[in-house]
Amino acid sequence: MNRKSLFLTLLTAGMLIAGNLFITGCVKEGPAGKDGLNGADGADGADGLDGTATCMTCHSPDGIELAATQYELSKHMYGEAAFEEAGSTTCGPCHLSEAFKYVCLNNTPSTFTLNSSTNKYVNDYFVAPTAAYGEITCGTCHSSIHTTYGEGDLALTTVAPVDMTMWAGAKTINLTADGGRSNLCVKCHQPRPFTASAADGNVLDYVGLATNPTATFYNPDGTGNKLRPGYRTHTHYGTAGAVFAGIGGVEFGGLAYENSAHTALASCQDCHMATMQGKAGGHTFFAKGNFNGCNSDGCHTEASATSDGLWVNPRAEIKSLLDDLAAALTINGVEILNRNPDAEHNLWAANTTNKYDGYLNIYDPINNPDGPTNNPTVFQNPSPSNSWSQAQKDYNLTLPKVTLTNAQMGAIINFQLCLRDYSLGIHNYKYTKALLTNSINVLGSKGV
Numbered sequence: 179m180n181r182k183s184l185f186l187t188l189l190t191a192g193m194l195i196a197g198n199l200f201i202t203g204c205v206k207e208g209p210a211g212k213d214g215l216n217g218a219d220g221a222d223g224a225d226g227l228d229g230t231a232t233c234m235t236c237h238s239p240d241g242i243e244l245a246a247t248q249y250e251l252s253k254h255m256y257g258e259a260a261f262e263e264a265g266s267t268t269c270g271p272c273h274l275s276e277a278f279k280y281v282c283l284n285n286t287p288s289t290f291t292l293n294s295s296t297n298k299y300v301n302d303y304f305v306a307p308t309a310a311y312g313e314i315t316c317g318t319c320h321s322s323i324h325t326t327y328g329e330g331d332l333a334l335t336t337v338a339p340v341d342m343t344m345w346a347g348a349k350t351i352n353l354t355a356d357g358g359r360s361n362l363c364v365k366c367h368q369p370r371p372f373t374a375s376a377a378d379g380n381v382l383d384y385v386g387l388a389t390n391p392t393a394t395f396y397n398p399d400g401t402g403n404k405l406r407p408g409y410r411t412h413t414h415y416g417t418a419g420a421v422f423a424g425i426g427g428v429e430f431g432g433l434a435y436e437n438s439a440h441t442a443l444a445s446c447q448d449c450h451m452a453t454m455q456g457k458a459g460g461h462t463f464f465a466k467g468n469f470n471g472c473n474s475d476g477c478h479t480e481a482s483a484t485s486d487g488l489w490v491n492p493r494a495e496i497k498s499l500l501d502d503l504a505a506a507l508t509i510n511g512v513e514i515l516n517r518n519p520d521a522e523h524n525l526w527a528a529n530t531t532n533k534y535d536g537y538l539n540i541y542d543p544i545n546n547p548d549g550p551t552n553n554p555t556v557f558q559n560p561s562p563s564n565s566w567s568q569a570q571k572d573y574n575l576t577l578p579k580v581t582l583t584n585a586q587m588g589a590i591i592n593f594q595l596c597l598r599d600y601s602l603g604i605h606n607y608k609y610t611k612a613l614l615t616n617s618i619n620v621l622g623s624k625g626v
Contacts, residue, residue: 248460260313272366275312277305288347299380356445364419374404391585421599424609428588432616496603499614589617
């Protein structure tokens, strides 16, 4: 037997007799050797982001998580307008998130430009169809979210002065208090323009209305009309920015146009994002019933819903002036302004005694049919729709025709501005009072 065979035989025998002896011998370790010298340290790498700490700058229980909970109460979140206006290139800048960011990024002008082909003016304040979508979210106002992963993410989309679309950019709102943060709000919360839809489509000459109040603005049997008034001839709804800034009304002569202290010293956020009280404050953007912002930073100390000088009396005075102006806006005893007692659809129902909504008392088969509940008599609609039935068209012809002077049209605009500001003078008492008082005086207390 050779040596290799002998070795294998002995090994196999040993395993059969004491199998664990072989295994034990294989796993037994010898003593460790001596450690060698440490090598040179390598170069330090660049520090990475501290993920937990950086995220917690915003995503803390009292940070974005709280703001998101508050935002659930905000009308900005409800989403109906975003769905309704999706695809609209003209309404989108205020109703759609991507559209708002688009006009801010591109500094879209509020001017009107003459189209040489149609000889009509077009409002340049619109958005590209590819950006006409999106609900209002955190990223609408804080467009830098998740770019720096720090406090810089909360920077506002814009604080730049706002060229008023109502005035085709001829007037600018710049609210400088609190770093100009109010300009972000005013970018949307400003009136829409009235346009000469029956003429060249340009924005109305508001200065001309004030300086020539007795001139004819609209005559259904005449020529040179700028627009044909209808039920929805109005300033739209975002009038608070213009009133708060003290800019944009039809300024008839009379009482001086001044601003209350709020315009220079306060910001929208001071009151609308004050410490939460009930469902108002914080990122709800509601202010009604919450006086925490009024009584902070040394502004007031006793403001409340029962404060005569700061709340009750000014609001009562402005409500009375709105009532007086509405009474003056009549033609042969028929009211020009529309009544709507439905508080669910008329947000301003409580702001006047007769519950005006700011629309015009002109016949519309759907929105303003004749009836004793809202308006005992309505005016004839000068632009009946092709969708109306023949009976509706025939009925429309039986109604009295509406005529308007510059004074009446300017007073309508001022009424809508002050009614839909909603605050009854709290935003800017002095400017509101001047607009209403001078409008009443130019019409005469009993109207036409």
